[in-house]
Amino acid sequence: MTEQIEGSLGVAKAVALCRPGIVCAYPISPQTHIVENLGKFVKSGALKNCDYLNVESEFAAISVSIGSSAGGARTYTATASQGLLFMTEGIYNASGLGLPIVMTVASRAIGGPINIWNDHSDSLSQRDSGWLQLFCESNQDALDTHIMAFKIAETVGLPVMVCMDGFVLTHAFERLELPTQEQVDAFLPEYEPREYLTPKEPISIGSMVGPEAFTEVRFLQQRKMAKALKVIEDVTAEYRKITGHHSGGLLDCYRCDDAELKLIIMGSTVGTAKDEIDRLRDKGVKVGLISLKAFRPFPYEALRKAIGDCKKVVCVERAFSFGSRGIICPEVKRAMEGTGCDVKTAIAGLGGRAIFGTTINGIVRAAFEGKFKDEMTWFDVNSNVLNSYTKDGEGVTFPEGPLSDSQLHASVK
Amino acid sequence: MLEKIKFYQTGSNTVGNRLLNPSMRTIQASVDRPNALISGHRACQGCGEALGARYAIDAAMRATGGQLMVVNATGCLEVFSTPYPESAWRLPWMHSLFGNAAAVGSGLASAAKIRAQKNGDSVVPRVIAQGGDGGTTDIGMGCLSGMFDRNDDVLYICYDNEAYMNTGVQRSSATPPSARTATTMPVGEHPGADWGKGKDVPLIAMAHGIPYVATATVADLRDLEQKVTKAMSYHGARYIQILVPCPLGWGLKSSGLTVTAARLAMETGFYPIFEAEYGKITSVRKIRAKQPVTNYLKIQKRYAHLLKKNADPNTVARLQAMCDQNIKDFGLLGDDQPELNPTAIQAYERSQAI
């Protein structure tokens, strides 16, 4: 059924189709609309056999989710930004306990300074948390990915974060195609937990493990992640077959054939980039796009194949690592080790700064012109804004952007 | 004739008594008690928490016909009961984090309800969340209050040993004034824990208006079991705080004094034992043989600095006054009636400080 609805409502409907047992969340923008809708479905009786818990914090939200998942119920929650960080202890715990919780991260910058707009600093801060992280490029993708996420999580025995860009996706009204309940039921059977708490078989979950077995526990957790790569592919294939929707997957290539430059992008920027690439291709610029869907587990093999012989790659990144550089770029370098492929980072779109077609166009041009000398470049930085501060304070001025990493370092010498 | 005689050697003060009708004995007296926490756990010698946990969980097991699941906060109880590869629990049990037991309990209770609904089971397993005073009154306070707020069907049990024992005896908000802990050392002008700090979580729980709140100790088993049983007869959020002396952390003169120390805490008025329903105190455990606070203090090294030759005698006098205030507020003696609105003892401490 096709509807013109807000992304959040689409996701809420998709989650409801999965027949969750527990939904709990604490309000934080821009995730609120999703759980508001789910709350309404439960209260109205549209979503049956489901409890909706209004909790007092994100820490409680993840904790309730841990409890309900360990109690054998299909569990969903959602958060963003500060909320995700407030959950952190529970995030790690949930994956350590192997609980197949599905959580939406309506990606938003982390403060301070407080900022409610979209970037990827929240979700990427949790890259080592042991959760699967699936990024969505559109609301249709987000809607479908949520449905697949339950199946992936339950098959692998790990929790899944579905990362969709805050506001840009969550609050955007689009034509969305929802699968039918029958389709979803056929795809996603009644939840059968691998292990859960029941008086019928009284186990103790969450022991204290010392040096004698901790490494092995971690090894096995990593093994689940490895397994997840195939599971994601299989589940995607199955879902696509049932619905005909082209969503999900480890990654997705766009106009990559014979591309001399490939951009790697996660999230909603992919859509903007696709339009601009179309325009560039029309002008004969050989540029392609890899939409990176799975960040954890990181699809090294698939990515190496997707990049292929292309020797120029730019990762458009909406987050970075303080004191280091880009976050996606080093992963791509690992994938391409020994191939001589040149991988760079263009930082753009932090804290909701819009990435326009012109931004993408600029990145492509700069790449072809060999302007990305450093591994990382602050692509959409506004030097005027910077100078207004540094000039007075330190007598430092920056030339008009983009600014390379070495320019930043030079300015402090 | 035997039944007619209401007097028994030890009446209801001991665990059992062969003279009592089995139905009048405690659950712990029975050879087929659930032993939810079984032998082989690694608690220290004389651990009050191990004792309190078995008492409470066994009682809840009986009350629910074995349909019980437990969520445990991080802490001694969790560590000593479930170090890989051995668990001392005989019922479904889980541990997540230090500060989230109440919330995990909420989720678990919801899941149990939903599963039963889906499967058409008439019996829904009940949930207990439990933790130490640190995991409850400090780091777990938010989740606890949230669980109370939603009136989730969880009984939260706080095993109160008045400090962070697992990490090496640091002060918690349940540490009493003047007590020595690793972070309130008996040095300086005011040795031991500061006066006028801390909070009274049972009263805080009552302020949520939840169906049931009670305090208990490991020294009055029958009272404890009755309270757990009663708690399980209610649905919704419930809170029981059990005083469980820690031989190591309190510096008890011997590890065998655990129960005796708890008894003295009750009999001095140091630790008022009561129950409240829907925010109102409905019963108080009366002191049987009132003791001066020094009898309680002198068996614990954490108070040794108060009883030294050069110690300020005022401090002991103030502790006695605090006990007397509790006795008055809660009506712990004879036919006294509790105040309609007992206040946290910290209020008394703070008012005295001014």
Add this chain to the structure above:
Amino acid sequence: MLKKAFAVTLDPATSLENHTGSWRTLRPVNVFKLPPCNKQCPAGENIQQWLYYAAQGDYEQAWRILTEENPFPACMGRVCYHTCEGKCNRGLLDESVGINSVERFLGDYALEHGLAFKRPTRESGKKVLIIGAGPAGLSAAYHLRRFGHTVHVVEQGKEPGGMMRYGIPTYRLPRDILDKEIKRITDMGVTIECGRKVDDIEAEKAKGKYDAVILGLGAGISQNVDIPQGDTNHILNALKVLGEIETTGKLDSEIKVARKVAVYGGGNTAVDVARSLRRFGAEPIIVYRRNRDKMRASEEEMAAAEAEGVQVKWLSTITGASKDKLKIEKMALDENGYPQPTGEFEELPADAVVLALGQNVDQAAIQKLKELKFEKDSLIVDPVTLETSVKGIFAAGDCATRDRTVTHAIGMGKNAARAVNAYLKGTVYKKQPKHEDAKFEDMHPWYYSEAPKTVRPELEAARRTSNFDEVQHGLTEENAIFEARRCLSCGNCMECDNCYGVCPDSAIIKLGPGKGYEFNYDYCKGCGICAQECPCGHIAMVPEKI
């Protein structure tokens, strides 16, 4: 089946693999301590044990435990001065347990329900002669019979019972009770021959082919004191008066005419005489040279006497007697508590004097046996075996001790019987070592419920003085159980389940009713809570052998 996660998820109760007993430096052990009542009882009764059964309503078992040591519970429940109660640890809590009243209840229960002693299962073929059917002789006879020996008792009095019959007034011990308890012994096969005095023990022993003899002679002769007197004042002795009352049911005519009778002495016999005289309408006054604190008579008896109107003249000796008055010298106690004459005299109106200054053993019966050695009027016996200086001849009761109470006599009779039994088997009797004392400090009094002592109902004082009806009544079953349950069970398990409950390691095994508990040393960490919380001090922590 659940697919359990590696290491993070554990199976239930797997901790049982972990034997925490290895942590232990102290080991709890059950100790059986000697309760103060048992320790004090001259008859060696296992009081705590029989109270244990009485408390649960198993009166027959209680009675059987009691009569392991003493065949006269109904009598003792009346006449024993129950010094056990004075030592009772409960006395330090509220009031001592009414042991004596429960003993009487059990004794009466057994009589009422016709409980009999078991006959020995095997006859030993050995024969023992007992001289004297008083408490010592009958106790010895009972115990010897239990060992399977053939026992014959020869008694010079008309009926068996000795001082129980001829020294204790019926208002304290109704004779049907005594008769029934004696009959129970003869029902076991003990034979008693009354009204014959044995003059030549050796000959008697040879004639009857006895393998051993126990002398159980009582102190049947009142001590005399020389009181200068005129013709008209009657001076009699206490045993004669009591004996007359027993045999004739009347008073000697000499006293009958007297109204004011002085009873001279401060022991229980003096009180018995005074209270008996009161029942014949006399106005007895006890004259005693010391004060009340120093009086040997039982406090309870003395209180009862006073309630009945018996008067006392303290710190007084009789120095002369004339027609209707006595000359009394006032005494004063010196720093050692001994009465010293003051030289002050006064007169006391009295028509007669009964001397109750103590009793002696009639040595005539045993004088023929020249090898017997005496100290004063007591035979010198081995303190353990009670054997006299003549091989094969043992002695018990008044004739072998200065502690001349019925209870002592019963205890000695038992010991003599055990010694004779050993002797007949060719061995020497040795006393079992006693357990360590159960002290009040070892107990945990907090656990016991508050309960005052049950007061035995008594005949009203006004109605007592006109007849010899029994003064003190027994407890009802209800009261007896109540009283038995007041026992603290000092130093011995009463199965309160405390150890079982308070162990943080579930390392106590409950063995079931009557069997107590065991320690599971596989898991016991030796914390000591069980020992600390045992109400009766039955658990001790001993260093672990490392």
